[in-house]
Amino acid sequence: MGRDGTLRQLLVLTARQALGRRRMLLALLAACAPVLVAAIYRIAGGGEYEAWTAGLLNGLVVTTLLPLVALIVGTSVLGGEVEDGTIVYLLVRPIPRREIVLAKLAVGTAVTAVVIGASAVVATLVSLPGTAGPGTAVAALASVAWGALIYSSIAIALSLLTGHALIVGLAYVYIWEGVVAGLFTGTRLVSVHQYVLGVAAALDPTQPSLLPWHLDLATSLVLGAVVAAGATVLAIARLARFEVAERP
Amino acid sequence: MNSRWAGTPPGAPPDGRGGRGARAVTGRQPLWSPAPVPADVAASPLAVVHVGRWYGNVVAVNDVTFGIGPGVTGLLGPNGAGKSTLMHMLAGLLPPSSGQVLVEGRPAGRDPALYRRIGLSPERDAAYEFLTGREFALLSARLARLPDPDAAARRAIALVDLEAAADRQIGGYSKGMRQRAKLAAALVHDPPILLLDEPFNGMDPRQRLHMMDLLRRMAAEGRVILFSSHILEEVERLAQQVLVMVAGRLAASGDYRALRHLMTDRPHTFLLRTSDDRAMAAGLVAEDAVLGVQLVDGALDVRAADYSSFTRVVAGVARRAGVTLYELRPTDESLESVFAYLVNR
Amino acid sequence: MNPEVSTPPADVRTSSGSIYDLGYQRYTGPRLGRAYAARSLYAHGLAAAFGIGRSTRSKVIPMGLFVIALVPAVIELGIAALAGGILQPVRLDNYYSLVGTVMLLFCAAVAPELVGRDQRNHVLSLYFSRALDRRDYALAKFGALLTAMLLIALVPEFVLYLGSALVGADPIAYLRAHLDQPGPILASGLVTSLEVATVALAIAALTPRRAYATGGIVAAWFIADGLGTLVASVGDVAWTRYGVLLSPSLVSDGAIRWFFGTGGDEILLRADLPGWWYLVAALVYSGAAGIVILRRYSRIPA
The missing domain is CATH 3.40.50.300 (P-loop containing nucleotide triphosphate hydrolases)
Incomplete structure (x- = not known):
């Protein structure tokens, strides 16, 4: 694949698309929120640093910002091209459809992981004094990257399945993961949120005691990989059968 | 049918x-x-x-x-x-x-x-607004897996006469420039x-x-x-x-x-200029091949049943009436009339 | 040219051209004016909010979210019917903390449809060249969105309220005992809807693109929510309790608890602010968003 550098071309194109857009500003603004809160917290000098930092990471970063940014970026990298009609210029080229999907997935994941990961790392280092900071920050970065990959793959598949990809994705995250998984604990097994927390808990020495319940590392990795791979395969299959809409 | x-x-x-x-x-x-x-x-x-x-x-x-x-x-x-x-x-x-x-x-x-x-230039005016025309052609050439994409892009830009605007972003292009950028992308792999x-x-x-x-x-x-x-x-x-x-x-x-x-079920119309329009009209009306004649603005507007039988008789009519033909031309040969005919049927 | 064509009497014709009278006439009757135009735009917007008059595919999201907003009420009535009201996990005063997200998503889906399409298709100039002026347009769209939000807010509440009466042995006695409820129900529905609708419409009016608008609404709401909640949960410091006022959903929740006269959850109890503060905060948010909407529509290039 990409023996003529076509994958690289797609990556560069997608990166320019993603970074040049106004929604990038939105994502950066979102990334500032946890840092701001952490700063307020340190200035106010509230105690229980570890519990509060875990609350910041689990509550704001992983529960809200990560899926939000991943869905916004993920539905725009490919969905934006579908909406604008520029996808045609990629489809009329002799390149395998998987290259298009993989390039979009790579850029979407990278953008989300960098923006939210950086936000998580900085917020952790600001709010956690002493030596516990770096370990928690690394765990946060790894789990955010893992979540970015899974959410991005879902977002890309959704953007090929429905014209309302963003709202459907948000409904999954905030209704299913946010409300239903809170009430019916069994549904946690099909919650990306839990795969992210599972990775964080396994890597972070302070977290396990702070979470009431979490998946173990292996389960989080396997289930997350199944979801990401399934969504990506679905997206590639959909793109291969993509029908250019007659009416915009 | x-x-x-x-x-x-x-x-x-x-x-x-x-x-x-x-x-x-x-x-x-x-x-x-x-x-x-x-x-x-x-x-x-x-x-x-x-x-x-x-x-x-x-x-x-x-x-x-x-x-x-x-x-x-x-x-x-x-x-x-x-x-x-x-x-x-x-x-x-x-x-x-x-x-x-x-x-x-x-x-x-x-x-x-x-x-x-295949090269396709779609109707929709979609474009990667942030790319320049040249970058768009180059991207298309690279995605087409051409051995020398730079040369191909240059050639395509030249073919569609876009050199002057090639280094500006497509977002600032006029409609005509966008069309040419799309054409360049469609042509780039020859x-x-x-x-x-x-x-x-x-x-x-x-x-x-x-x-x-x-x-x-x-x-x-x-x-x-x-x-x-x-x-x-x-x-x-x-x-x-x-x-x-x-x-x-x-x-x-x-x-x-x-x-x-082929559209024989619709009268063909011809314009005739002659030395004596009224005499010619009288002669034409007597012919089966002619459905109607009208005097319009110093010329004859003739509706004929079909193309070939009219063109066969028109010379004979003129000779019998002693009229000189100055001009004879079909007035509905344009695609417009073909199209109107097909659409209105 | 064609002799068989019957010529309408009013035709203008010369030897080389003709203008046919196709029967077009100038409208000379009474005109219905601004109010009627605004009402039509409102009614059309309200129908469009639920996908009525659109394709089946555009009905799925709003109708689906509406149904989801009803689910807790139905579950509660089921529990009440089977268990006789011993447990009351879903109540009138905590309903919005359960379905607030659903309402937000509904609004984030609907608001961009209401105002974004007209910008996307460049038809605002067509509206503004009619009897409607810019403010009428903004108000009609806002009215449609607010009505839609009131429906998704109040229908489940009244289903729960009236349903609770009907599952009991004596509905009349129940209603008589709970006569004080409709007031808080209406007030809390109105405050919640107003806050969501104004904030969402202000963001949606800023961009023609649906994805930006939807993402912007949800992001602004949740980030403000997270900020407020986290700041308010910084313990041992007096001033951080005002953080609850940063969170739009805590603000409306506080106002609702005040209407119903119930205590509220942990974070509101800790903040311990007077109930009317929340109402004022909600109105301040709505007012600020309203100003953004009107300013946007007074300047938008049409």
């Missing part, structure tokens, strides 16, 4: 009006036609065989069959006639609901390798088959002439070029062959002059 199409126009597939048969059938019944595929259609570089496409209850393309060979073919029809749907099906971007679309004998679609042979959906939209007259010239040259090199338009003048000036689509059906195909001659 066949009497109207007495004989097959040169170059047109014998069954070029597949939609005819389906017309008598109600919409609920199958739209495919049992008629066999003519051999010359199947052998064409671009073949559309009993193709239908519908969206829910809306039929966009209805049992269309034709083949296109080298040269420029114009796809003509009013807005909403199904031209873009047909273009997308030919480009393999939309599967037909029924029938088959063949590009060089292979089914279009699901085969990215086909895009080495494809033997070109599908151009409304390529002249938004171009100024000078660019239009330049582009027509370019397409004529490319056709002369043996390329298959299909372009769509709802502007008759463009098709008339550029295309040797026309396909006329009306409401999803193929209303006519072939050389438009030949088509015009």
Whole structure:
């Protein structure tokens, strides 16, 4: 694949698309929120640093910002091209459809992981004094990257399945993961949120005691990989059968 | 039905009006036609065989069959006639609901390798606004896996006369410049088959002439070029062959002059200037081949039953009446009248 | 040219050209004016909010979210019918903390449809060249969105309220005992809807693109929510309790608890602010968003 550098071309194109857009500003603004809160917290000098930092990471970063940014970026990298009609210029080229999907997935994941990961790392280092900071920050970065990959793959598949990809994705995250998984604990097994927390808990020495319940590392990795791979395969299959809409 | 199409126009597939048969059938019944595929259609570089496409209850393309060979073919029809749907099906971007679309004998679609042979300029004015024209051509060349993409991009930009604007972002382009950028991308890999959906939209007259010239040259090199338009003048000036689509059906195909001659159920009109219009009119009215004569502005407007019988008798009438003929010309040979005829039937 | 064509009497014709009278006439009757135009735009917007008059595919999201907003009420009535009201996990005063997200998503889906399409298709100039002026347009669209939000807010509440009466042995006695409820129900529905609708419409009016608008609405809401909640949960410091006023959903929740006279959850109890503060905060948010909307529409290039 990409023996003529076509994958690289797609990556560069997608990166320019993603970074040049106004929604990038939105994502950066979102990334500032946890840092701001952490700063307020340190200035106010509230105690229980570890519990509060875990609350910041689990509550704001992983529960809200990560899926939000991943869905916004993920539905725009490919969905934006579908909406604008520029996808045609990629489809009329002799390149395998998987290259298009993989390039979009790579850029979407990278953008989300960098923006939210950086936000998580900085917020952790600001709010956690002493030596516990770096370990928690690394765990946060790894789990955010893992979540970015899974959410991005879902977002890309959704953007090929429905014209309302963003709202459907948000409904999954905030209704299913946010409300239903809170009430019916069994549904946690099909919650990306839990795969992210599972990775964080396994890597972070302070977290396990702070979470009431979490998946173990292996389960989080396997289930997350199944979801990401399934969504990506679905997206590639959909793109291969993509029908250019007659009416915009 | 066949009497109207007495004989097959040169170059047109014998069954070029597949939609005819389906017309008598109600919409609920199958739209495919049992008629066999003519051999010359199947052998064409671009073949559309009993193709239908519908969206829910809306039929966009209805049992269309034709083949296109080298040269420029114009796809003509009013807005909403199904031209873009047909273009997308030919480009393999939309599967037909029924029938088959063949590009060089292979089914279009699901085969990215086909895009080495096809160049498409879509109708929609979509663009990567943040790229410059040159970058867009270069990206297209690289994605086409060309050995020397830089040279190909340069050549394409030069062909469409976009050099002056090539280093500006497409977002700031005028409509005409966007069209040329799309064309450059469609041409960049030098494809033997070109599908151009409304390529002249938004171009100024000078660019239009330049582009027509370019397409004529490319056709002369043996390329298959299909372009769509709802502007008759463009098709008339550029295309040797026309396909006329009306409401999803193929209303006519072939050389438009030949088509015009086939439409015997509608009177042909001629303009005559003579030395004595009234005497000539009196003589003409006596002929069976003449349906009506009108004196208009110092000339005779004659409606004839059909082309050949009128042209046979007109000289004899003039001689008998002792009238000198100054001018005789058909007034409805333009594509406009062919089209109006097909649309209004 | 064609002698068989019957010529309408009003045709203008010369030897080389003719203009046919196709029967077009100038409308000379009474005109219905601004109020009627605004009402039509409002009614059309309200129908469009639920996808009525649009394709089936555009009905799925709003209708689906509406149904989801009803689910807790139905579950509660089921529990009440089977278990006799011993447990009351879903109550009138905590309903919005359960379905607030659903309402937000509904609004984030609907608001961009209401105002974004007209910008996307460049038809605002067509509206503004009619009897409607810019403010009428903004108010009609806002009215449609607010009505839609009131429906998704109040229908489940009244289903729960009236349903609770009907599952009991004596509905009349129940209603008589709970006569004080409709007031808080209406007030809390109005405050919640007003806050969501104004904030969402202000963001949606800023961009023609649906994805930006939807993402912007949800992001602004949740980020403000997270900020407020986290700041308010910084313990041992007096001033951080005002953080609850940063969170739009805590603000409306506080106002609702005040209407119903119930205590509220942990974070509101800790903040311990007077109930009317929340109402004022909600109105301040709505007012600020309203100003953004009107300013946007007074300047938008049409």
